[in-house]
Amino acid sequence: MVQQVAAPVDRVVGPVAGLRQRKKQRTRCQLLEAAQKLFLRQGYARTTVDEITAAVDVSQRTFFRYFANKEQVALALMEDGADDFVDYLRARPSHENPLQALRAATRETWESRDISEPGASPATAALEIFQLIECTPTLLAAYLHRLAEQQQLIAEVLAEREGVDPAVDLRPRVLAAVFSAVGRTAQHEWAAGVAGRGVDVEDLVQVLDRHFDQLGPALTADWR
Amino acid sequence: MVQQVAAPVDRVVGPVAGLRQRKKQRTRCQLLEAAQKLFLRQGYARTTVDEITAAVDVSQRTFFRYFANKEQVALALMEDGADDFVDYLRARPSHENPLQALRAATRETWESRDISEPGASPATAALEIFQLIECTPTLLAAYLHRLAEQQQLIAEVLAEREGVDPAVDLRPRVLAAVFSAVGRTAQHEWAAGVAGRGVDVEDLVQVLDRHFDQLGPALTADWR
DNA sequence: TCACAATATGTCAGCTACTGACACTTGGCA
DNA sequence: TGCCAAGTGTCAGTAGCTGACATATTGTGA
Structure with missing residues (x-):
């Protein structure tokens, strides 16, 4: 295959x-x-x-x-945003630290999409596709695979940004992995939560922020 | 499908x-x-x-x-370990914090496999399958999907362990996501690095540890 | 121990995703 | 205008996967 x-x-x-x-x-x-x-x-x-x-x-x-293959059509419907993201990340000012830059680029990506979208509801289309993917195992698998590739690219960009050697320094890869994973978790929550009420990009951005804010606490020694 | x-x-x-x-x-x-x-x-x-x-x-x-489907046969060859992992995690002493417990359970999982395996080389089989998955897009996609499910389970176990409400508290999901992502990154590196020289579980455990150790530094404000 | 029920397996027919090979058409360009 | 390259259609075939139904094989209660 x-x-x-x-x-x-x-x-x-x-x-x-x-x-x-x-x-x-x-x-x-x-x-x-x-x-x-x-x-x-x-x-x-x-x-x-x-x-x-x-x-x-x-x-x-x-x-x-x-x-x-058939999956690629469905994924292509989401993918425009993914390419933009890397561009935004590259363009972030260098005084931002890696995680800040990632978070900011994420926000930019979604907000730009909110405006540029032509249809009636802005990110509604993206959401609908996202939900379709989320509830179709085959598609979800393909999507996760795509994310993994994307993740690799992000690691490279991070390494370049910070001037570290990606072959030796594990941080770019680790951070890229963490970022992708948390980002996806947030999207997942968001898609699940939207359900009835209208779709709002501001909403998604907030959910993303809340998840990233939990990164520190989650890794923290004691949860109690 | x-x-x-x-x-x-x-x-x-x-x-x-x-x-x-x-x-x-x-x-x-x-x-x-x-x-x-x-x-x-x-x-x-x-x-x-x-x-x-x-x-x-x-x-x-x-x-x-x-x-x-055909993918499931290939995945089944890896899966024994995944079930064990959750058991080990549940069994970790409660004084360990979540991340410690996860790391310890990971080590246990691999080390137990090292012994119990009947064939000549212990984890060699696991590695070969892993590499097969890694270089077969369809399989990799299915594997990632499986990991995502596993991740959900891990989040539940963590929430239970720490006595927090998984519906409200984001930390279990966030940590589960981070853990899976970093773990996979480590496995990926390991599989890529082993190549010629013999397979050694101790080796993998070390690679895993090195990656988890980079978690703090990667999230840290400044890389330079 | 002998039915009868439950469960595994095989067979067959069929759908759908996907591919290679080759012929045909159409746009780009000297 | 006429040639080359690129895009498209047709056809025939492979492989994954499923439903329906017939056939065995095992477990069990009388």
Whole structure:
């Protein structure tokens, strides 16, 4: 099975970039939208690739040229934020310590998404996808895997930022691991808690903060 | 797809427990062994379920009654340790603080495995499987998913141990997340580092300790 | 000890994800 | 205009996984 990267799709291509490129991006976009709609309406497992391709009127083979597998479509819907995050992290002022920078970059990522999102409710889409992932074992597994890769990248950025050698110094990797784990725990809680009431990015940011604030106390000698 | 638990196989059944039970355990065991051999010899992806069942001479359908999917066979080879861990954690003296207890339980888990293992090299088998998982994306994803479940359990045990309400107090979940993440990072490093030289459990325990020791420094204000 | 119930297993038919090979079309460019 | 490269469709096939149903095999109460 061994996953392999599907066509890179020449990420973030400028306004005009040849008809060919534009067509490609459009197809990809259509596939994403169709998939999202179907997944959210009838669930991930009950949606076949054939249904998605039928909605866009392309062959199944084409689908698999854009996405390595069915999971990747679902994940792609979340992924825009992940790339931004690393950029934000790199851009944090150097006087911030690693954990501060990570926390700030997280906040920036979510807040920027809140504004830029075009649809009616801002982060609602992200949340819906997130919940879909959370309650679909296969998808969750793939998502966790993606996070692990992301984590590696974060460690590298941290090492570079602080000017330490990532081959020797364990701190970048350890912190990246801790950060990812706590961040995910927070997201998990948030997604579970939102349930009925409306989706609010400010809400998520607060939940994240509360979790990170517990990092010290949790590691502390005595809980009682 | 939605994973579902295959037959529970009535875990750790006593010496004699009816012919039926024994037969079942034997079949399961044979499947595990055949799978392990094939996976290690020719890789996970290049091993088909049919090959495994052929080696044991049962039908494919039977295979899927024992394991929800192909991944689960591979994971099952690691999993014995995971169950032990929780038992060890529960048994740690209550004067230890949470992190101490977690670290001690980890050490116990690995050291016990070192002795009890029957084969020639003790933890060699575990390592080989671990490396197999590590370099097979599909498997790694499933493994991470399993870890996440395990993490939840750990959080519950911690909350109980410390007498805090897991619904309100974030510390158990946060610590469980941190612990899992750092533990995995350590395992990852270890598996990567062992490569040529022989496998040694003492080695792994040391790597784990070094990583946990970096937890404080990594979260510390200034790295420079 | 002999049924009968419960449980394992096998068989078969079928769905769906995914892939390689090859032919065809279309956009980019000299 | 005409060629090359890149994108797409078609087809045939493999592999994971499932439901339904028939068949054995084991446990058990009369």
